[in-house]
Amino acid sequence: MRDKLQIAKISAFKPTLGACCAVGGMGANASQLEKDIGLEQFPTNEHYFGFVNFGNTCYCNSVLQALYFCRPFREKVLQYKQQVKNQKKETLLTCLADLFHSVATQKKKVGALSPKKFITKLRKENEHFDNYMQQDAHECLNYLLNTVADILTAEKKGPQEQENNGSHTKADPTWVHEIFQGTLTNETRCLNCESVSSKDEDFLDLSVDVLQNTSITHCLRVFSSTETLCTEHKYYCEVCCSKQEAQKRMRVKKLPQILALHLKRFKYMEHLSRYIKVSHRVVFPLELRLFNTIIDASQIEEFYGVPSDLQKNSTETGYIFFYQSRE
Numbered sequence: 406m407r408d409k410l411q412i413a414k415i416s417a418f419k420p421t422l423g424a425c426c427a428v429g430g431m432g433a434n435a436s437q438l439e440k441d442i443g444l445e446q447f448p449t450n451e452h453y454f455g456f457v458n459f460g461n462t463c464y465c466n467s468v469l470q471a472l473y474f475c476r477p478f479r480e481k482v483l484q485y486k487q488q489v490k491n492q493k494k495e496t497l498l499t500c501l502a503d504l505f506h507s508v509a510t511q512k513k514k515v516g517a518l519s520p521k522k523f524i525t526k527l528r529k530e531n532e533h534f535d536n537y538m539q540q541d542a543h544e545c546l547n548y549l550l551n552t553v554a555d556i557l558t559a560e561k562k563g564p565q566e567q568e569n570n571g572s573h574t575k576a577d578p579t580w581v582h583e584i585f586q587g588t589l590t591n592e593t594r595c596l597n598c599e600s601v602s603s604k605d606e607d608f609l610d611l612s613v614d615v616l617q618n619t620s621i622t623h624c625l626r627v628f629s630s631t632e633t634l635c636t637e638h639k640y641y642c643e644v645c646c647s648k649q650e651a652q653k654r655m656r657v658k659k660l661p662q663i664l665a666l667h668l669k670r671f672k673y674m675e676h677l678s679r680y681i682k683v684s685h686r687v688v689f690p691l692e693l694r695l696f697n698t699i700i701d702a703s704q705i706e707e708f709y710g711v712p713s714d715l716q717k718n719s720t721e722t723g724y725i726f727f728y729q730s731r732e
C-alpha cells in the first residue's frame with residue numbers, strides 16, 4: 406500500500422509541473438487525474454490541487470506543492486494553523502498555514518486553488534521575489550524554510566527574551582530543523598602525518614553538481630568523493646605546523662528525516678560571463694541508497710517528491726528532490 410501511495414503522489418505532481426503555466430483547463434485535467442490514479446487507489450483524505458500561476462510563479466508553486474506532500478511538514482503546518490487560530494498578525498507562516506488548510510479541507514479531491522495571499526506576502530517580504538521574473542525554486546525553498554524556522558523561534562522565545570538574548574545563543578531546533586536538518590562532516594587528512602581533522606556543519610538541503618548521463622546516486626557519490634589538496638591549495642596542518650598535501654572529503658554524519666536534494670542546474674561559465682543551464686538527464690530512483698554516510702554503509706531513503714519546473718523537454722528532471730528516511 407505504501408508503494409502505491411508513493412506512486413500516487415508522484416502522479417499528483419504532474420498537473421502543476423507538467424503544465425506549470427497553464428491551470429485554465431484544470432477541471433478537465435482533474436477528472437483525468439482521478440481516472441489516471443484510479444478511484445480505488447485514491448487515498449482517503451488526500452487532495453490534489455494545482456496552484457494558479459501569477460506570472461512565472463511556478464518556482465514557488467512547485468515548492469509549495471512538494472512541501473504540502475511532504476507529510477511531516479504538512480502536519481506541522483496544519484497543527485500550527487490550529488494553534489494560532491486567533492492570531493491577527495499575518496506572517497509568511499500564517500499565509501502558508503491558511504493555504505495548506507484550504508487544500509486539506511476542500512470537498513473535492515482534485516482541482517485548482519489560488520495561492521494569491523501567500524505569493525503577495527512572499528513578494529512583500531522579500532524584494533528578490535517581488536517581480537514577475539523566473540526565480541530559483543531552490544532559493545525559494547531555502548528562504549521559506551529559514552523564514553518559517555525564524556518565526557517559530559521568535560514565537561517560542563516571546564518578545565521579552567528576544568530583546569535580552571538577541572542572536573547570541575544558539576536557538577532551540579524547531580520542527581523545520583527536526584524534519585530537514587542533517588549534519589555534514591568535512592574531513593581533512595594530512596598526507597604527511599596522517600592526522601585527520603574534521604568539522605561538522607548543519608544543512609537543510611544538499612546541493613549536488615549535475616553531470617552528463619548521471620543519476621542522483623552518482624551525484625551524491627561525486628559530492629562525497631575525495632579531493633586532493635596540493636600545489637597552491639595545500640592545507641595548513643596543525644600537527645606538522647606547515648603546509649602539507651592533504652585529502653579532503655565531505656560525508657553525511659546525520660541524515661535528516663527528509664533529505665532535500667538540490668541539483669545545480671545552473672553553472673557559471675567564465676568565458677561567457679553568465680550562467681548556463683545544464684539540462685542533462687538525471688535518473689532518480691524511488692529508493693535511494695546512500696553510501697556516503699558515516700553511520701551506515703547503505704541507508705535507504707524513500708522518494709518523496711520533486712518540486713521543480715518540469716518542462717515539456719523530457720531531458721529535464723527537476724531541480725530539487727525530497728527523500729524520506731525509512732526510520
Ligand SMILES: [Zn+2]
Nearest residue numbers: 595598642645
Ligand atoms: Zn600533518
